[in-house]
Amino acid sequence: MANICVCARWRPSNLKEGGEALCIARSDSQSFTLEDEKDEKYMFSFDKVFYEDSEQADVYEFLARPIVRDAVKAINGTIIVYGQTGAGKTYTMEGANIRETDSCKKGLLPRVVDELFEAINLHGEASTYKIKLSMVEIYMERVRDLLDLSKDNILIKEHKGHGILLCGVTEILISDGEEALKFLYNGIANRAVGETQMNMASSRSHCIYIFTIQKELTNEKRVGTGKLVLVDLAGSEKVEKTGAEGRVLEEAKTINKSLSALGNVINALTSGQQGRANHIPFRDSKLTRILQDSLGGSSQTALLCCCSPCRCNFSESLSTLRFGARAKHIKASSRTDMKEEMHDKKQETSSSANDMKLKIVDLRERILKKLREKLDAETLKLIREEFALDGFSCEEVNLSHEEVAVISSQGAEAETHESMENHHSPFQCGIEISSYTIFFIA
Numbered sequence: 001m002a003n004i005c006v007c008a009r010w011r012p013s014n015l016k017e018g019g020e021a022l023c024i025a026r027s028d029s030q031s032f033t034l035e036d037e038k039d040e041k042y043m044f045s046f047d048k049v050f051y052e053d054s055e056q057a058d059v060y061e062f063l064a065r066p067i068v069r070d071a072v073k074a075i076n077g078t079i080i081v082y083g084q085t086g087a088g089k090t091y092t093m094e095g096a097n098i099r100e101t102d103s104c105k106k107g108l109l110p111r112v113v114d115e116l117f118e119a120i121n122l123h124g125e126a127s128t129y130k131i132k133l134s135m136v137e138i139y140m141e142r143v144r145d146l147l148d149l150s151k152d153n154i155l156i157k158e159h160k161g162h163g164i165l166l167c168g169v170t171e172i173l174i175s176d177g178e179e180a181l182k183f184l185y186n187g188i189a190n191r192a193v194g195e196t197q198m199n200m201a202s203s204r205s206h207c208i209y210i211f212t213i214q215k216e217l218t219n220e221k222r223v224g225t226g227k228l229v230l231v232d233l234a235g236s237e238k239v240e241k242t243g244a245e246g247r248v249l250e251e252a253k254t255i256n257k258s259l260s261a262l263g264n265v266i267n268a269l270t271s272g273q274q275g276r277a278n279h280i281p282f283r284d285s286k287l288t289r290i291l292q293d294s295l296g297g298s299s300q301t302a303l304l305c306c307c308s309p310c311r312c313n314f315s316e317s318l319s320t321l322r323f324g325a326r327a328k329h330i331k332a333s334s335r336t337d338m339k340e341e342m343h344d345k346k347q348e349t350s351s352s353a354n355d356m357k358l359k360i361v362d363l364r365e366r367i368l369k370k371l372r373e374k375l376d377a378e379t380l381k382l383i384r385e386e387f388a389l390d391g392f393s394c395e396e397v398n399l400s401h402e403e404v405a406v407i408s409s410q411g412a413e414a415e416t417h418e419s420m421e422n423h424h425s426p427f428q429c430g431i432e433i434s435s436y437t438i439f440f441i442a
């Protein structure tokens with residue numbers, strides 16, 4: 001799977017649209033053609049296409065399950081649903097409602113909860129887990145805590161080791177699926193809901209569900225943390241089509257601005273400019289800021305483009321699908337958190353040496369990951385950026401197109417030497433950071 005898994009989902013026509021022509025012609029499970037009124041055709045291919053007759057379970061299995069399973073192994077994951085108002089985002093995310101018991105209609109969220117508790121219950125006594133839930137919405141560029149509405153302007157900060165943090169956000173420790181659904185239900189009830197001509201119960205905010213899964217290895221006194229983020233975006237339709245005025249118009253403009261910011265970030269990432277993290281406009285909206293970790297590459301990301309099959313919604317569907325197509329080109333990440341973030345609990349307060357070690361191991365993993373990918377000029381630039389991002393000087397690092405970098409820590413050094421010798425590659429140069437050496441070979 002690529003860094004980002006992009007799928008499209010077509011909801012069935014509703015009663016109002018019953019007699020209207022459709023704009024979609026199926027090809028196969030990954031491709032389809034979109035047709036406008038003049039029979040102009042646009043072909044799209046995604047990782048998977050879920051047609052009108054697709055089941056909620058199919059969407060979960062393909063798009064979400066691998067990410068949920070990884071989150072239990074401390075690999076961060078993000079699932080985003082995108083599309084115009086009424087295209088089926090909330091139906092996909094929550095189901096017919098969050099407490100839906102009919103298994104055909106259950107959405108991603110209750111299935112995620114089921115799977116999380118199922119997975120942690122399988123792990124026996126060697127490890128214990130804590131699952132925490134936070135819920136925020138971004139409404140008019142303010143981040144509100146949906147589990148405590150008195151916190152209506154949550155600040156977003158970036159922590160060097162932990163990435164993006166929501167300051168003071170409520171984190172509920174949940175002990176079972178039923179409790180999780182209760183809090184999800186309460187949070188959803190707190191969402192800002194407006195009314196437009198397109199959908200009388202339209203959500204005008206981006207809703208973000210954050211599950212933090214903390215794994216503790218009983219004997220080794222270590223913890224690993226995985227963050228699973230689900231995002232139900234506000235409707236992406238054109239402002240004019242909503243017929244909105246006044247406050248509702250302002251809401252629509254703000255939503256579109258943040259979705260454009262999301263598009264711009266994706267464009268910047270796909271146009272090969274991702275070498276310098278500060279060139280990606282993550283700070284242009286609260287949405288992109290919160291998603292910085294996942295879009296920047298620190299987690300597994302899935303994007304579901306929800307569409308209405310009706311021809312009257314052709315232009316919105318086209319724009320939704322184009323958004324997804326652009327996202328599909330997101331290249332190798334500049335960061336990855338595909339690691340267990342290990343902390344020695346006892347020494348947490350006086351562990352700067354350990355922190356440095358973790359940082360180096362993390363850095364090594366990230367760089368090795370890059371090296372597995374095509375080593376081109378852009379990648380080499382990214383490697384240098386990684387050093388800079390982590391606050392290490394990279395002046396001594398002089399990589400050219402032909403060079404291959406091998407990162408070695410004390411623990412992995414022997415293995416690295418051996419594998420390098422096997423490849424008959426002499427060391428060219430090495431630089432030392434703390435007690436670790438980074439070797440560069442020709």
Ligand SMILES: Nc1ncnc2c1ncn2[C@@H]1O[C@H](COP(=O)(O)OP(=O)(O)OP(=O)(O)O)[C@@H](O)[C@H]1O
Pocket residue numbers: 010011012014083084085086087088089090091092096199201202203233234235306
């Ligand atoms: N796959 C589906 N199968 C059956 N009904 C669906 C499906 N997708 C959406 N619907 C129905 O279509 C209507 C609109 O869907 P939904 O509320 O999920 O749209 P939305 O994209 O979340 O809109 P908003 O941006 O306003 O939140 C709802 O009544 C929902 O139950």
